[in-house]
Amino acid sequence: MLMNDLSHAISTSSPWQECLQKIQKKTTPSTFETWFRTTDLLLSPEGNANILVPNQFFADFMEQHFSDIIRGVLTESSIGFQSLSFCPSEKDWKIVQPLAQTISEAQARRIPQSVAKKGQFHPNYSFDTYIVGDGNRMAHAAALAVAEAPGKTTFNPLVMYGGTGLGKTHLLQAIGHFAQTENTADCVMYMTSEEFTTQYINYVVEKKDSTSFYKKFNNVDLLLIDDIHFLGGKPGTQKEFYRIFNRLLLERKQIILSSDRPPEKITDMMEHIINRFMGGLITDIQPPDLETRMAILRKKAETDGLSLAGEVIQYIAGHITSNVRELEGILIKLIASSSFTGKDISIDIAKEICGDVISRKDQRISVVFIQQKVAEAFETTPNQLTAHTRKRDVALPRSVAMYLCKKWTKQSLRTIGLEFGGRDYSTVIHACKKIESDVQTDAELKRKVGLVEEQLIPLV
Secondary structure, eight states: OOHHHHHHTOOOSSHHHHHHHHHHHHSOHHHIIIIITTOEEEEOTTSEEEEEESSHHHHHHHHHHSHHHHHHHHHHTTOOOSEEEEEEOOOOOOOOOOOSSOOHHHHHHHSOHHHHHHOOSOTTOSGGGOOOOTTTHHHHHHHHHHHHSTTSSSOOSEEEEEOTTSSHHHHHHHHHHHHHHTTSOSOEEEEEHHHHHHHHIIIIIISOOHHHHHHTTTTOSEEEEEOGGGGTTOHHHHHHHHHHHHHHHHTTOEEEEEESSOGGGSTTOOHHHHHHHHTSEEEEEOOOOHHHHHHHHHHHHHHTTOOBOHHHHHHHHHHOOSOHHHHHHHHHHHHHHHHHHOOOBOHHHHHHHHHHHHHHHHTSOOHHHHHHHHHHHTTOOHHHHHSSOOOHHHHHHHHHHHHHHHHHSOOOHHHHHHTTTSOOHHHHHHHHHHHHHHTTTOHHHHHHHHHHHHHHGGGO
């Protein structure tokens, strides 16, 4: 069956929803949210139960780990089928929202005292507090897979990379937290590469005691090292890291690393280390899109006991676009204001509190900044660009703005569409192709596009 046929024929009836309710009772909340929330069921005329999933990674993993559960639930639900398969679909999968009921407190109560005293893992950095979106879904899924079965998947090593403040440390901590509380690994060690380097220098160089340093890793079942790019340009430390890294891999121990860039782009890193990284799974984490940013703000506000109106959440999420850490910083300001004044946060108060940060952000290249500059060039307003009208004097600058957003920002097509009044990614693709073609023949359009780009170039 063709991919498009699968997408077109996705079932929207209730039987699969009933199945999901049963599956939810048979799995952990994190497992259900990651692997099942975005699935659908298509029964073919031949009696094949096609479980529709976002991509091939999901298909392979679910076939290996959840086939029996799904077969059992389909049988319990009296859904007749001859065979079961997992099919990637081009369906526009929605953002996975977090469960309304958090279990982080329950998990915290289950942490053994010996683990709690170690203080390796922040109690807030668990899978249940991690908001999943299009930009981090693959990394989250892989992280949960290795947390549930350290050393038993092909994701070894697992390398996650992305810019500052996108949640790499949160995922590493969540893996360690899960492994300890669920007892999937006996000995878990988390450290930054800077801590690794400092300890190496202390043990090996200053104390002349390499034996004690290596003994630290003898019984490690799960090793998590944050910011591995820090080892770039440190050949001595790299050699010792490679010896430990290689031994743990040979013993089928799980290794998980984070970096601010792809492994092959880490400067002055030994080639054989890079090659070993490439032998596992490398996955990136992209900046959160608008819906994910809104979900993050809503979740964190609820956790901190702060009530935020939808328009406030949308205003902040629409202006703070680069990473999660800046969203958290804004939220701290709002909490402080609410506690000092005893007042709810209105949109006007939010604008006042966030003004300086948002003003600085607006000077960088963002969807909002491009919308403003295009609106000026075409003598319209940013609000018109997001309005639901097809008038040419609005449709043309809207298409130009979409084209420039695709060219000059790192936002996904889906995110760009959302920030232009909730349009889908196919509309963005059409707009971009149209402008790419039209600037070749329309001198006036080319001039206006060029004027906008002249304002973007200095900000790169």
